[in-house]
């Protein structure tokens with residue numbers, strides 16, 4: 001039975017797992033769990049992941065959730081995966097694990113909350129919050145600074161001075177890509193000062209093409225939709241004001 005990947009491509013960690021499978025030629029079935037339609041709350045999905053979050057996988061009788069654990073499992077169990085993704089060298093592995101643990105409470109915390117509070121909340125029936133977006137932006141900017149000064153220090157193009165990407169590069173870059181859906185000037189304010197990060201994003205994209213672009217295409221569709229909605233809102237506000 002083929003590996004099943006339960007995912008929503010709007011979810012950053014879901015995209016990392018899907019891209020990883022595609023880049024490494026892992027045979028899998030993608031099972032779409034549409035978060036906006038609450039598919040993750042169904043009893044069927046709860047049986048796959050009791051935490052009711054994507055991504056999750058089922059490989060035969062084995063079930064697993066948490067994207068970092070999934071990436072480590074896939075890199076370890078599928079023989080065709082190139083060593084650089086999760087090297088056999090235990091010292092290199094430990095360093096990758098260190099980046100992944102850091103990611104959760106730093107980059108992911110800042111980026112995911114910033115995108116939600118500045119842009120996405122209304123799609124989930126919640127109000128935008130400038131205050132929460134401002135707090136998250138501080139965590140996000142501090143994390144980008146740390147990526148440059150700690151993880152991207154050295155000569156390699158990728159994290160930890162490597163010449164080829166690991167699962168940590170993929171995971172962190174997918175997280176930052178979520179900023180594609182926020183307002184262009186906000187994205188420029190946040191990412192603009194981090195040219196080294198922008199170069200690393202491009203290097204990771206190039207190393208995983210064409211799958212990176214294909215799996216991220218949903219973000220650009222949502223971005224266009226949000227832009228359209230905003231301009232329609234702007235137009236109706238102008239119409240109301242002109243009648244006053």
Ligand SMILES: N[C@@H](CCC(=O)N[C@@H](CS)C(=O)NCC(=O)O)C(=O)O
Nearest residue numbers: 011012013052053054055066067068
């Ligand atoms: N630490 C988890 C995070 C998973 C996560 O936050 N998934 C989100 C989508 S990006 C989700 O399923 N949210 C639905 C919910 O929490 O209700 C991982 O890396 O897999």
